[in-house]
Amino acid sequence: MVAIEIKDLTKKYKDKTAVNGLNLNIEQGELFALLGTNGAGKTTTIKMLSGLILPTMGSIKIQGMDMTKDTFRIKSILNVSPQETAIAPNLTVKENLDFMAGVYQIKDKDRKITELVKQFKLEDVLNKRVKTLSGGWQRKVSIAISLINDPQILFLDEPTLGLDVISRKELWQVIQGLKGKITVILTTHYMEEAESLSNRIGIMANGNLIAVDTVQELIKKTKAKSFEDAFVNIVTGGKLA
Amino acid sequence: MRMFNFAKRNFKELIRDPLSLIFEIALPIFLLFIFQQIKIPGDTYKLENFTPGIIVFGFSFITLFTATLVAKDRSSSLLIRLGTSPMRAYDFILGYIFSLLPIVLLQDVLFFVVACLLGLKITFNIILTILISLVISVLFIALGILIGSLVSEKGAGGVGSVVVQLVCFTSGMYFSKDLIGKGFAVVCDVLPFEGSLNLIKGSLNHNYALISVNDIVVFTLYTVAVLIAAIFVFQKKMLNANK
Ligand SMILES: Nc1ncnc2c1ncn2[C@@H]1O[C@H](COP(=O)(O)OP(=O)(O)OP(=O)(O)O)[C@@H](O)[C@H]1O
Numbered sequence: 001m002v003a004i005e006i007k008d009l010t011k012k013y014k015d016k017t018a019v020n021g022l023n024l025n026i027e028q029g030e031l032f033a034l035l036g037t038n039g040a041g042k043t044t045t046i047k048m049l050s051g052l053i054l055p056t057m058g059s060i061k062i063q064g065m066d067m068t069k070d071t072f073r074i075k076s077i078l079n080v081s082p083q084e085t086a087i088a089p090n091l092t093v094k095e096n097l098d099f100m101a102g103v104y105q106i107k108d109k110d111r112k113i114t115e116l117v118k119q120f121k122l123e124d125v126l127n128k129r130v131k132t133l134s135g136g137w138q139r140k141v142s143i144a145i146s147l148i149n150d151p152q153i154l155f156l157d158e159p160t161l162g163l164d165v166i167s168r169k170e171l172w173q174v175i176q177g178l179k180g181k182i183t184v185i186l187t188t189h190y191m192e193e194a195e196s197l198s199n200r201i202g203i204m205a206n207g208n209l210i211a212v213d214t215v216q217e218l219i220k221k222t223k224a225k226s227f228e229d230a231f232v233n234i235v236t237g238g239k240l241a
Numbered sequence: 242m243r244m245f246n247f248a249k250r251n252f253k254e255l256i257r258d259p260l261s262l263i264f265e266i267a268l269p270i271f272l273l274f275i276f277q278q279i280k281i282p283g284d285t286y287k288l289e290n291f292t293p294g295i296i297v298f299g300f301s302f303i304t305l306f307t308a309t310l311v312a313k314d315r316s317s318s319l320l321i322r323l324g325t326s327p328m329r330a331y332d333f334i335l336g337y338i339f340s341l342l343p344i345v346l347l348q349d350v351l352f353f354v355v356a357c358l359l360g361l362k363i364t365f366n367i368i369l370t371i372l373i374s375l376v377i378s379v380l381f382i383a384l385g386i387l388i389g390s391l392v393s394e395k396g397a398g399g400v401g402s403v404v405v406q407l408v409c410f411t412s413g414m415y416f417s418k419d420l421i422g423k424g425f426a427v428v429c430d431v432l433p434f435e436g437s438l439n440l441i442k443g444s445l446n447h448n449y450a451l452i453s454v455n456d457i458v459v460f461t462l463y464t465v466a467v468l469i470a471a472i473f474v475f476q477k478k479m480l481n482a483n484k
């Protein structure tokens with residue numbers, strides 16, 4: 001079953017086309033990695049897919065529902081971990097989780113919060129105000145929050161940015177655990193992350209989606225030695241490889 | 242209810258910023274106290290007239306700090322996250338308004354406690370005045386949301402200060418508009434601050450002759466217009482990812 005159906009998705013800012021005529025289907029339970037250079041249009045794509053900003057053109061269907069008509073229903077089954085850490089600074093970790101549980105009107109919120117605290121090992125920072133935590137810890141809280149409503153569709157915009165090696169590996173495990181159950185769209189600048197986590201990869205450059213395939217196929221097509229070489233080859237059109 | 246959940250978060254965020262409380266509560270109380278120590282002739286500085294002035298003055302800081310909170314929220318990614326959640330525009334606006342009402346109530350109670358200690362007669366009118374001032378505070382909160390939706394955090398401080406100045410000069414809390422001249426009086430009539438003050442003054446003194454039709458009309462028009470504009474601008478800014 002198709003979880004996300006994207007047709008001719010376009011976003012223009014004044015004279016800048018951030019996303020240009022994107023066409024893509026993402027399957028239920030698939031983990032799709034969106035790669036691309038800085039400014040390629042990944043975050044803008046996620047913002048449109050999550051209903052935050054309106055596309056200039058094109059359409060989005062999430063689990064058969066139309067984004068423009070069923071925005072409210074769609075929003076309650078998805079969640080996003082934004083590129084920049086998104087938490088309430090003067091609230092404690094516990095209060096942040098509690099607040100977001102309220103935003104999604106979670107019925108069994110204490111159980112869910114306990115589960116997330118355990119999953120992300122937040123016990124020691126639970127009663128600290130978020131603004132006093134280190135960047136990496138804030139990040140973990142921000143990602144934990146994105147699972148509060150057991151989303152069916154999850155967008156992770158550069159989730160492991162600023163995390164130490166151990167935390168990164170732990171987050172990979174969490175993401176692996178979600179695979180197959182929920183649909184995940186992940187952006188990253190770490191090739192090994194995309195390689196080890198994703199079912200398929202999409203590569204964006206200058207607002208265009210220029211390649212969509214599995215890691216093996218992308219390597220094969222470009223006759224590259226590694227996935228990183230394949231990526232460089234695709235993005236630069238072979239000039240840098 | 243999503244709006245109350247959001248209001249709870251906003252309230253915590255506001256109350257944990259001591260600077261805002263100093264301006265919203267301590268400064269007006271200080272002025273109330275000081276102006277009673279210097280015996281200035283005329284009715285303006287009598288407790289029953291100056292306390293309402295202090296209330297409206299305190300509200301102007303509510304505008305300033307609401308604007309700052311909203312602008313800060315817009316610049317942080319928290320609002321991006323909330324923008325992808327099933328919160329609707331009115332959840333945001335009412336959530337901001339409800340979070341400030343307890344602070345307004347706290348202001349009112351503390352201002353009246355100090356005023357009574359300084360010699361204001363304790364009457365039932367005080368309760369009525371507090372209720373009316375809660376309604377009036379909605380204009381000041383909505384104005385803060387509108388400003389915070391339009392400008393950056395720094396800009397919110399600047400524009401908010403303008404509102405504070407306008408309240409000082411055009412509400413009539415310090416001097417009557419007729420002392421300056423015709424042109425100035427017109428400005429005072431078309432701005433909602435004099436009306437806000439008169440509504441509070443009239444109820445505290447149980448003297449409805451102090452309230453003109455113009456006061457009521459201007460106040461109501463501003464409140465409705467600013468509320469609608471706040472909802473509209475806030476939502477539009479969010480949907481266009483326009484910081
Ligand atoms: N609100 C905006 N107004 C104007 N231009 C914008 C806005 N948001 C994004 N852009 C532009 O759109 C383009 C795509 O930006 P986007 O943030 O989607 O890139 P990205 O692929 O996420 O990059 P990065 O890897 O650096 O996060 C950039 O050129 C950016 O400058």
Ligand SMILES: [Mg+2]
Pocket residue numbers: 042043044083157
């Ligand atoms: Mg990005």
